Amino acid sequence: MQDTARVNRVLVTGLGVISPLGPDTRANLRALLAGKDAVAAVEMFDVTKTRCKTAGQIPDVWLEHAFPPGRVSARLHRGARMAALALREARETASGAEPELMIVGTTAGGMSYGELFYRCLLASKSRKGFARLVGNYTPQKPVQDALELNGLRIPTQIVTNACSSGANAIGHGFELVRHGLRSCLVCGGYEPLCELVFVGFDSLQAATAEKIRPFDFNRTGLVLGEGAAFLILESERSATNRGAVALAEIAGYGVSTDTYHLTQPNPSGIGPKLAMQRALESGAIPAEAIDYVNAHGTATIFNDATEGAAISELCGNVPTSSTKSMMGHALGAAGALEAAFCVLALRDQFLPPNINFVKPDPAWKFEVVANQSRAGRVNYALSNSIGFGGTNATLILKQV
Numbered sequence: 001m002q003d004t005a006r007v008n009r010v011l012v013t014g015l016g017v018i019s020p021l022g023p024d025t026r027a028n029l030r031a032l033l034a035g036k037d038a039v040a041a042v043e044m045f046d047v048t049k050t051r052c053k054t055a056g057q058i059p060d061v062w063l064e065h066a067f068p069p070g071r072v073s074a075r076l077h078r079g080a081r082m083a084a085l086a087l088r089e090a091r092e093t094a095s096g097a098e099p100e101l102m103i104v105g106t107t108a109g110g111m112s113y114g115e116l117f118y119r120c121l122l123a124s125k126s127r128k129g130f131a132r133l134v135g136n137y138t139p140q141k142p143v144q145d146a147l148e149l150n151g152l153r154i155p156t157q158i159v160t161n162a163c164s165s166g167a168n169a170i171g172h173g174f175e176l177v178r179h180g181l182r183s184c185l186v187c188g189g190y191e192p193l194c195e196l197v198f199v200g201f202d203s204l205q206a207a208t209a210e211k212i213r214p215f216d217f218n219r220t221g222l223v224l225g226e227g228a229a230f231l232i233l234e235s236e237r238s239a240t241n242r243g244a245v246a247l248a249e250i251a252g253y254g255v256s257t258d259t260y261h262l263t264q265p266n267p268s269g270i271g272p273k274l275a276m277q278r279a280l281e282s283g284a285i286p287a288e289a290i291d292y293v294n295a296h297g298t299a300t301i302f303n304d305a306t307e308g309a310a311i312s313e314l315c316g317n318v319p320t321s322s323t324k325s326m327m328g329h330a331l332g333a334a335g336a337l338e339a340a341f342c343v344l345a346l347r348d349q350f351l352p353p354n355i356n357f358v359k360p361d362p363a364w365k366f367e368v369v370a371n372q373s374r375a376g377r378v379n380y381a382l383s384n385s386i387g388f389g390g391t392n393a394t395l396i397l398k399q400v
Contacts, residue, residue: 002019003226009011010177011239011246011400014094014186014232016086017340020225020327024089026180027365029344031326033373035353038327039212039223045195052207054237055193056225058082067149072171074131077110079192080142082228084149090186091150094232096242097233100182104187105165107332109139112194113116133305142190144349158334162387163191164255167335167395168231171253173233174395179313183238188230189336197331198224214297214322215304215358215368222298225328229336231343249342251380252285252396254278263388264302271383272296275392276314279382283396287314290396291378292351296386298329305363307384312365319368321354321369335385341393342381346399351376 018024021031031038038056047053051074063081076084083104091097117133135141140158147156159169166189173187201207201224207219239246256278258271265271280287291317296307299322311320323341331338341352350373357370378399385393 007178007362008180009236010174010250011234011236012095012231012248013234013244013246014090015240015247015340015343016089016093017229017337018058018062018085019227019337020058022319023062029348032323032341032344032352033081035352035355036326039354044193050160050199050202051208051209052202052223054223055198056223057193058226074219075136075331076137076145077113077142077192079110079143079190082147082192084192085143086188086190086216086228086230087146087150087186090230090232094244097184097232097234099154099186099232099243099368101183101185102143102154103159103169103187104143104156105159105169105187105332105336106139106191107160107162107165108191108194108197110137110142111196112192113137115196141212162332162389162391163331164385164387164393165332165335166337167339167385167393168255168381169337170231170250170339170395171255171393174250174253177233177235182361184232184234186230186232188228189333190228191330191333192229193224193226196245208299212299212325212328213300213356213358214295214325214354215308215361216357217361219299219301219304221249223328225324225330227333227337229333231339239285246400248346249398249400251397251398252279252283254282256392258390258392260390265306265386265390267306269306269313271390272307272386273310273314275394276382276384279394279396285380285396290315290318290380290382292345292376292381293318293320294342294352294381294383295320295322297324297383303386307360307386308364309381316365318366319351319369320366321352323352325355335383335393338383339397342383342397345378345381346397349375349378351378
């Protein structure tokens with residue numbers, strides 16, 4: 001195990017969240033406690049030809065009035081509005097923090113503007129106004145807009161590593177602060193729903209036409225979601241010097257790549273297990289100290305089988321839930337959103353629920369927090385992210 005005496009403690013001093021569960025952290029907390037089902041019929045685009053017809057969506061009204069109307073806001077992508085709102089809340093809760101760097105995970109970025117550009121190109125001989133769509137669809141552009149709207153001018157790094165992106169962004173930030181390379185930064189992820197990705201998952205037959213039921217014996221697949229979450233990470237010295245109140249501590253981070261298949265994880269569970277082991281080792285934390293696992297839990301046959309095997313082998317009968325059951329899978333933002341949910345679980349001492357759960361799978365040892373949240377003693381929470389290509393990431397958070 002790593003000698004943690006030589007590294008800095010990394011504290012979470014700010015938190016901002018927007019998801020289908022709510023427009024801010026407080027609303028998301030209420031939804032987690034209530035076990036809210038925020039998955040509903042898709043309204044953003046035509047799904048008459050797809051097998052899956054539901055997703056976790058953020059109402060436009062939450063985004064439309066987020067910032068004063070003007071030249072900048074008129075061209076903002078939905079992803080930029082999500083990122084800007086979550087960033088604003090994170091900075092407000094960490095009042096006085098001065099981030100030196102921003103690290104953001106995403107996959108689709110502003111892809112829906114790329115879709116619109118292509119359709120406009122096919123339908124029109126004129127290309128007037130098309131440059132605006134091209135200029136605003138790249139993954140970094142919504143982040144640049146979010147920074148501008150929040151009056152920040154800091155370097156930015158974009159992480160695009162499939163569904164582990166948000167967790168990787170936080171993990172990278174954790175390592176920078178831990179080893180004294182930065183004293184304060186903001187990291188997380190954003191992901192707006194878009195048609196191309198939705199239809200892609202449907203074509204892969206990974207999406208379900210039914211309710212999403214992570215870890216249920218009769219699970220049939222995932223549904224997609226969207227959202228943004230940002231954490232302000234600070235060294236203990238930085239937080240102490242400005243009298244900041246810590247919400248939680250990032251205590252460990254691990255990654256692995258099992259290179260088994262382009263889309264399917266290794267059924268042995270070796271990929272997630274290695275990431276979990278490395279996260280535990282990085283924080284010198286025994287597996288039996290974990291009080292809650294926020295699982296990747298997409299509800300696909302293979303993903304849940306792989307992760308379920310890893311959790312069972314490493315952590316035994318630990319309370320486990322997939323909050324994707326309530327809001328869908330936000331891809332590149334999922335790891336950031338779920339890390340934020342772990343912060344809330346640690347701060348408020350409760351176990352978020354795994355809704356739509358009916359029948360346990362006898363192959364696993366862990367306890368699913370079925371259908372309702374409950375109070376629980378949570379000192380350490382572990383959060384998994386698993387992506388296409390065998391990209392696995394684990395974060396461990398600690399109560400302060």
